[in-house]
Amino acid sequence: MDERVEINRRLWDERVPSHVASDFYDVDSFVAGRSTLAPFEVDEVGPVDGKRLCHLQCHFGLDTLTWARLGAETVGVDFSAPAIDAARQLAMRIDLADRASFVVSTVEDARATLDGDFDIVYVSWGALIWLPDLRRWAKAVASLLRSAGFLYLAEMHPYATALRWGEGYGGGSAAFFDEPDGTYADREAVFEHNASWEFSHGIGDVVTAVATAGLRIEWLHEWPSTTWNLNDDTMVRREDGMWSLPDSTVPLSYSLKATKP
Secondary structure: HHHHHHHHHHHHHHHHHHHHHOOOHHHHHHHHOOOOOHHHHHHHOOOOOOOOOOOOOOOOHHHHHHHHOOOOEEEEEEEEHHHHHHHHHHHHHHHOOOOOEEOOOOOOHHHOOOOOOOEEEEEOOOOOHHOOOOHHHHHHHHEEEEEEEEEEEEEEEEHHHHHHHOOOOOOOOOEEOOOOOOEEOOOOOOOOOOEEEEEEHHHHHHHHHHHHHHOEEEOOOOOOOOOOOOOOOOOOOOOOOOOOOOOOOOOEEEEEEEEEO
């Protein structure tokens, strides 16, 4: 494993209990039936009843289980064993263990780890910044899909994050080391492992990686909203739960669909 990815794995392992208990993830309301998907995700993916869906970088499984609630047979994949343990416990708690399974694996090893092909590979919200090599990621995605299956990606827009945090935009090799206190789910939490590596991938990097892997890009949509506040006092929360900048058309997120011929 890339040493930087191993550093990130230690960070994510330690944060699982804090995330599960946090108001940010609000597990209790999820157990009661709350969907964790952005409104446009359900519309764009379409009906999933009876389809097989692989969720890469699933953390402790809320989105994976939401898709299972909508009728998909889901497999969540994450490199953090504590996250996968928490996901399995949550699946049993809401009686979805028969429809949602969880596997410890890196993205690159997912094909060797998982059985069978998938109708949908789902990747979302804050996943790509933890991957040093998008071409290896896209190749792994393509290997998991059956013919006519598709990748659905919903992500933070790299242009917005570059403006917000002043880091580079894309280029494929831009990496940033950080040692932040707390976590986005609990700013006051204290951890032993704070070091992390993040990787900047522009829209062009994403599109090129997906196309190079042999997938046919159906569309790419840019959205002036995102699933959480980018630490900006000017952002407002909309009725649908998304966050936006008043009177702004700056893209804050994007979604992409790419099909395996």
